[in-house]
Amino acid sequence: MKILLYLEAEEFLSHSGIGRAMKHQQRALDLMGVDWTKDPTEDYDILHLNTYGFSSWKMLRQAKKAGKKVIFHGHSTKEDFQDSFLGSNIIAPFFKRYLLHFYRAADLVITPTDYSARLIRSYGIKCPILPISNGIDLAKYSRNEAKELAFREHFGLSIDQKVVVTAALYFKRKGIDDFVKVAQKMPEVTFIWFGYQNLWTIPGWVRRIVKKNHPKNLLFPGYIKGDVFEGAMTAADCFFFPSREETEGIVVLEALASRQKALVRDIPVYEGWLSDHEVSTARDVDGFVSALDDILAGNVDKTQAGYQVAKQRTIEKVAEQLVVAYQQTLEL
Template sequence: MKILLYLEGENFLRKSGIGRAILHQKRALDIAGVDYTTDPHDDFDIAHINTYGIKSLMLIFRAKRMGKKVICHGHSTMEDFRNSFVGSNVLAPLVKKYLTFLYSQADMIITPTDYSKKLIASYGVKAPIVAISNGIDLSKYKKSTVKELAFKQHFDIKDGEKVVMCAALYFKRKGIDDFVAVAKRMPDVRFIWFGETNLWTVPGWVRRLVKKNHPSNAEFPGYIKGDIYEGAMTASDAFFFPSHEETEGIVVLEALASDQNVVARDIPVYAGWLDNSAATLVKTNDDFVSALSDTISGKIDKRDRGYQVAESRSIENISTLLVAAYTRLLNQQ
């Protein structure tokens, strides 16, 4: 069995959750000892398509002509396209039609959660849909003094200084306006937003929010990976994720794997795998301020249960589920 893992527009998507997801797929197949390629001109048995562009669609058609099985990964929905780029809300219904057409070409769809499975099924897609988490590499997010020092030195974090972090693109969907509003109400805490988006692709108010319309304790350092980012995950006082819509939320898994307290918006995607025993899920800015204050002060500590959730979605566990899905598909006549 040989799998083609395909990611169109890698340079554009490497900073996104989809970019992280394909890295997790590679790691999962390495663990399982399953051969894979990223070159669509190689031989393969299953094409596992992670993207939605014209090249992805053409590859699906070519694979089908060759008699190969095709999996489309349901990373995206109309719902999580809204409130992102300029014009996204106008284009959302067209995106839904296109995704429905593309997903309908697949022999199987893999999507990260039961929530995204229900959304895709509601579009009228008839292909089998399997919910398998994007997974998390637990070893990568273990507490490290070296990584924490790299984070603290990079941001000049003083002893006793309180830090709340987030990681996301510059989208309204990600709750960037609420992140700034909450930071404004907690001036003694540093709020650091990891991640970036080309500012000319997002609405003007988001651009201005990132450039100047935020309090001095809110920081937007851009896309940072490696030791600094991983050190921030373990050394911060809380991970704050006010996103309105996700198909899973890989950064939430990263925070849980970092043994970090998570404060997030209570949205449907978490149903069935993340609840208030493992993270603090609330809905309003008042609740965010209260939850973050209680977390920073030590009144709330859900790290042990949160880490157990990350363990349940480890790359090792996901590897087994992925291989089972591939095998089931190959055995279908």
Template sequence: MENMKVLLYLEGEKYLSKSGIGRAIKHQERALKLAGIDYTTDPEDDYDLVHINTYGLKSWQLMKKAQKAGKKVIMHGHSTEEDFRNSFIGSNQAAPLFKEYLCRFYQQADALITPTDYSKQLIQTYGVDTPIFVVSNGIDLSRYVPDKTKEETFRHYFSLSQKDPVVICAGLYFKRKGIEDFVKVAEKMPHVRFIWFGETNRWIIPADVNKIVSKNHPANVTFAGYIKGAVFEGAMSGADAFFFPSLEETEGIVVLEALASRQNVVLRDIPVYHGWIDDEAAELATTVDGFVAAIQRILDGRSFKKEAGYLVAQSKSIEKVSEQLADVYQKVMEL
């Protein structure tokens, strides 16, 4: 391992820095430091193995160039046709083409890494027979230790008193993220403040989603935009619940962040969580009324899942991920 040098590659970093993929590569950097593996993010540097996180033309050219030079290529399976749908304008029409395009990438690589068994199985159903390793995106537990000062910063930022019930979510402005149900649940709970962290360029999201964000939502909903640091970290532990009604994920880094914050978590019961998040660790529901009931249970002090949830986050700690990544790199070098 001492002699191995890895190139971590993220095309279009400027545009992806606020997304899950942008966060994932930061986790990879941290994991490699912990594992003591030499790495670079500059494709002009020398390296033995490239770990590609994106699917653009430059990524394709890099893969071909690396393989020509006899270097190993790992593609990160962050994306599937399923999680491409219900996102940007035209994404549903383009989804079959996107799948075909992804498969070309995935099939050409020496190996794939996906964050969950669910995403691995999906990619295999596409007919991709490249070796696939499951490694979580991981979570830096030390960053999400509940902190009273950060929690006060969060409440002050949104003018919330200590007694105001507040439910948060974090995600892009996509239908896939469950933004419609988020607003419907808030409508049924006017006594609770609902705050959505995250944003997407308004030009690329469908008109009906744009309308929800700009004016078509109840007064108790705030679309806060992209906020990081003390306000967001304070919200993660200081809110009453983290409600994530997403319809499709390959893992959900924000879910790990909420679990690491010892937060009450309400999720849509979808296949990606099967096998690692059960109803011991989070409130799971599938309908608006189910979400309302779950949130109310939490507000009434009748839900006791935080500790089990934290154990899930612990099992995906960045320290564990660093060992798994090192192991995968070693195996791929030997392929």
């Protein structure tokens, strides 16, 4: 069995959740000893598509014509396309229709959560839809004092400085507006938004937030990986993720794997696998501020329970589930 993993615009998406999911798939197949390639000119048994661009559609049509099986990874829905790129809300209904062409042509749809599976089923998709987490590499996010020092030195932070971090693209969907409002209400705390994208792909009001319309205690350092980011995930006082819509939220898994205190917006994607027992939740700015006050005061610590969630979604467990999905698809 050989898998063609295909991610259109891989360089552009490498810093996104989809890009990290693709890397997790590669790691999972290596762990299970399954042959895979990213080269479309090589022979393969299953095409595993991660994107929905025109080149991806061409790949899908070629695969079906050649009698190959096709798995489409449901990273995206109409709901999580909205409130993202410039003009996304206008395009969203057309995007859904376009996306349906991929879902309907697939032999299997894999999507990260039960919630995203329900959404895709509500579109009228008839092929099997299988929830499999994007997974997490636990070892990568274990605490490391050198990485924590690199983080604090990079931002010039004192040991006693309270720090709240997040990681996301500059989208309203990701809650960038509420993140700014919370930072304004907590001027004694340093807030850091990790992530970057071309500013001309987002609405003007978001662009202005990133460039100048934010409080001094909020930093936008861009995309940072390696020791500084991994040190931030363990050294910060809280990971605050106010996203309004996700199909899973890989960065939340990264925070849980880091044994980090986490605050997320109370949205349906977490139902069934993440609750108030493992993370703090709120629905609006005042709720976020209240929850952060409790966390920063040391009154709330759910890190051990959160870590157990991450342990249930390790790359090793995902690898086993992926291989079963591939084998079942070949037998369809």
